[in-house]
Amino acid sequence: MAGVKLEGVAKHFKGAVAVAEFNLDIKDGEFLVLVGPSGCGKSTTLRMVAGLEEPTYGRIMIGNKDVTKLEPKDRDIAMVFQDYALYPHMNVYHNLAFGLKLRKMPKNEIEERVKMAAEILSISHLLERYPRQLSGGQRQRVALGRAIVRNPQVFLMDEPLSNLDAKLRVQMRAELVKLQRRLKTTTIYVTHDQTEAMTMGDRIVVMKDGYIQQVGTPEEIYHEPANLFVADFVGSPSMNFLEGELCTEEGCIWFKAQGIRVNLRNSLNLEELNENKVVLGIRPEDIYLHRPSPEKVCEELLCQTELIEDLGSEKIVFLKIEGQELQARLRDGAAPVTVGGNTPAYLNLNKVHLFRKSTGKKILFRGR
Amino acid sequence: MSLPAPEPQKSAQPVPSRKWPEFLRHIPLVLYSLIIITPLSLVFFATFKDLSQLYTNPLGLPRSWDLANYTRLFQNENMVVYFKNSMIVTFTSVFFILFFGSMISYAIIRMPKWTGAILFSFITLGMMIPTQVNMIPTYVFFAKLDLLNKHLGLIIVTVATLLPICVFILTGFMKTLPKGLIEAAMIDGASHWKIYTRLVLPLSGPALATAAIFCFVIAWNDLLYPLLFIKSAELKTLPLALLQFQGEYLTDYPMIFSGVVVASIPMVIIYTFLQKYFIAGMTAGSMKG
Ligand SMILES: Nc1ncnc2c1ncn2[C@@H]1O[C@H](COP(=O)(O)OP(=O)(O)OP(=O)(O)O)[C@@H](O)[C@H]1O
Ligand SMILES: [Mg+2]
Numbered sequence: 001m002a003g004v005k006l007e008g009v010a011k012h013f014k015g016a017v018a019v020a021e022f023n024l025d026i027k028d029g030e031f032l033v034l035v036g037p038s039g040c041g042k043s044t045t046l047r048m049v050a051g052l053e054e055p056t057y058g059r060i061m062i063g064n065k066d067v068t069k070l071e072p073k074d075r076d077i078a079m080v081f082q083d084y085a086l087y088p089h090m091n092v093y094h095n096l097a098f099g100l101k102l103r104k105m106p107k108n109e110i111e112e113r114v115k116m117a118a119e120i121l122s123i124s125h126l127l128e129r130y131p132r133q134l135s136g137g138q139r140q141r142v143a144l145g146r147a148i149v150r151n152p153q154v155f156l157m158d159e160p161l162s163n164l165d166a167k168l169r170v171q172m173r174a175e176l177v178k179l180q181r182r183l184k185t186t187t188i189y190v191t192h193d194q195t196e197a198m199t200m201g202d203r204i205v206v207m208k209d210g211y212i213q214q215v216g217t218p219e220e221i222y223h224e225p226a227n228l229f230v231a232d233f234v235g236s237p238s239m240n241f242l243e244g245e246l247c248t249e250e251g252c253i254w255f256k257a258q259g260i261r262v263n264l265r266n267s268l269n270l271e272e273l274n275e276n277k278v279v280l281g282i283r284p285e286d287i288y289l290h291r292p293s294p295e296k297v298c299e300e301l302l303c304q305t306e307l308i309e310d311l312g313s314e315k316i317v318f319l320k321i322e323g324q325e326l327q328a329r330l331r332d333g334a335a336p337v338t339v340g341g342n343t344p345a346y347l348n349l350n351k352v353h354l355f356r357k358s359t360g361k362k363i364l365f366r367g368r
Numbered sequence: 369m370s371l372p373a374p375e376p377q378k379s380a381q382p383v384p385s386r387k388w389p390e391f392l393r394h395i396p397l398v399l400y401s402l403i404i405i406t407p408l409s410l411v412f413f414a415t416f417k418d419l420s421q422l423y424t425n426p427l428g429l430p431r432s433w434d435l436a437n438y439t440r441l442f443q444n445e446n447m448v449v450y451f452k453n454s455m456i457v458t459f460t461s462v463f464f465i466l467f468f469g470s471m472i473s474y475a476i477i478r479m480p481k482w483t484g485a486i487l488f489s490f491i492t493l494g495m496m497i498p499t500q501v502n503m504i505p506t507y508v509f510f511a512k513l514d515l516l517n518k519h520l521g522l523i524i525v526t527v528a529t530l531l532p533i534c535v536f537i538l539t540g541f542m543k544t545l546p547k548g549l550i551e552a553a554m555i556d557g558a559s560h561w562k563i564y565t566r567l568v569l570p571l572s573g574p575a576l577a578t579a580a581i582f583c584f585v586i587a588w589n590d591l592l593y594p595l596l597f598i599k600s601a602e603l604k605t606l607p608l609a610l611l612q613f614q615g616e617y618l619t620d621y622p623m624i625f626s627g628v629v630v631a632s633i634p635m636v637i638i639y640t641f642l643q644k645y646f647i648a649g650m651t652a653g654s655m656k657g
Contacts, residue, residue, distance in 0.1 A: 052551050073557040085548035089570045098566075099556035146556070
């Protein structure tokens with residue numbers, strides 16, 4: 001078992017920057033998720049840890065060992081690929097045993113380890129089969145099995161669930177997390193699916209265009225997004241954004257947009273900010289359509305309802321205010337609204353986020 | 369050669385009209401196979417006839433399936449020796465062609481893109497140089513190395529001339545192997561040698577079979593280099609021996625034909641064994657495994 005440390009790691013492909021600068025200290029036994037849109041450099045980062053790509057700059061440590069220049073086979077890692085990459089001419093047993101045989105492990109020990117891994121993943125009955133005779137989910141398990149029999153220092157997984165259908169994906173997600181808790185092996189997991197990231201990671205790294213946007217626990221990422229990108233990327237439906245300006249009136253900070261005035265009831269140093277164009281963000285579940293209990297500090301806005309999506313356990317209400325759109329998520333009972341009518345919407349001011357319009361960076365309130 | 373010939377419909381039932389195009393499509397195939405099969409069977413039948421019978425009845429079936437020509441062939445001539453020589457030269461050559469060719473191809477696909485491309489074009493350039501061009505230099509060169517009139521010399525030159533085709537076929541195939549497989553093996557701890565022997569070679573079966581058949585046929589039938597290199601009768605290969613028959617049995621066609629038939633047996637056997645892979649190799653890359 002060991003942690004992984006990336007120090008100023010960068011990867012350039014013929015001048016194009018795939019990963020700009022990656023600094024991260026991954027703790028021993030941690031489940032770390034790299035998440036971001038397509039092409040942001042997640043796979044490249046993972047492949048550099050695996051040793052399949054050589055970093056242009058920087059240093060990679062596994063445990064206390066500098067592995068930057070080492071071959072993949074000398075790094076004591078295992079990787080699960082998106083397309084599983086099972087050896088098609090070997091049956092499941094030999095797929096699992098291949099890595100152990102190469103390490104010259106005695107035969108009976110190999111057998112023991114393969115049997116144990118197969119049991120953990122409940123694929124014991126498939127050991128004689130060839131990859132082409134397996135379903136997608138079974139192949140996925142074999143790919144995982146090939147990683148765990150080796151008992152490596154680090155698991156690397158590149159979108160291992162993305163080829164599965166939705167239901168199986170949810171099931172495997174939970175199983176993977178349980179497996180990782182049980183084995184306590186440091187894991188770096190790549191996905192472009194924010195739900196996967198939120199549900200699986202001990203910590204999440206959000207990336208965009210080769211840069212780390214934010215590192216944090218799922219709660220931090222969700223409730224304290226560091227910038228507009230993270231706020232928008234995480235959460236489904238995603239956060240609502242209103243564009244406007246900040247100004248001071250009657251000793252309070254106000255957010256103003258055309259036809260919208262929100263008293264933020266919070267203190268900010270506007271001079272320090274030296275720009276007043278901002279984006280106000282609020283998550284759909286922090287907008288209420290009926291008057292909340294008085295201890296919640298809210299601002300009331302009058303909106304038109306445009307559409308209601310009923311998802312069974314919750315309803316998504318699409319609202320419009322002065323040409324800007326908002327979505328509210330209602331969890332309890334029937335929505336007290338009808339489509340096409342006007343309704344008051346209450347924004348929970350404790351859950352409001354402000355971002356600079358120019359850079360997208362979060363603006364911190366004094367009080368929090 | 370069991371191409372099912374479309375039988376003319378004898379019954380009065382009308383043929384569904386959309387069946388016709390398919391039937392028509394078979395016509396060129398049938399004609400083509402007739403063009404191939406007819407002379408082959410004439411040659412084959414002729415080996416059971418004596419000379420007078422061949423002249424009086426060149427096209428018909430032989431009067432009896434008499435093996436006299438074959439017996440004579442093996443008794444009067446060193447047929448067994450020639451056969452053995454051909455076997456030695458061809459099998460050794462094909463073995464080394466595949467051995468070196470697969471290693472070169474593996475190296476090409478694992479090299480950085482540009483180096484691989486340069487090496488690949490350098491080697492396959494060899495396919496474009498006609499034999500006649502370097503016949504004399506090769507002869508002089510091999511004479512200096514004292515490799516003339518030796519099987520070893522013949523094997524070396526065969527390997528050298530056929531290696532480019534082999535590399536061409538194998539590299540094309542190996543490039544289509546999923547890169548993830550090789551990466552998975554690297555992470556599993558495999559060295560280049562293990563990746564080559566345990567992963568790339570077993571998965572390249574179809575391409576290896578294709579290259580093997582190609583090279584086998586060319587090497588087995590090769591007349592030019594044996595003619596150039598081999599002097600001693602006991603070292604001659606089959607095609608060279610058959611050439612000499614032509615002088616010896618100037619008009620004894622049944623004897624010459626018998627030699628030809630004997631010479632082609634191994635090719636038929638090899639092809640039958642490998643054809644399953646051969647077809648797969650020819651269409652490799654057109655489908656994902
Ligand atoms: N071998 C390569 N040569 C050149 N550019 C590359 C290479 N591999 C990746 N890139 C580029 O680097 C960037 C990051 O790629 P990467 O595969 O890491 O993205 P990703 O975050 O994994 O995306 P996805 O979610 O689509 O898998 C992309 O812009 C890609 O085009
Ligand atoms: Mg990727």
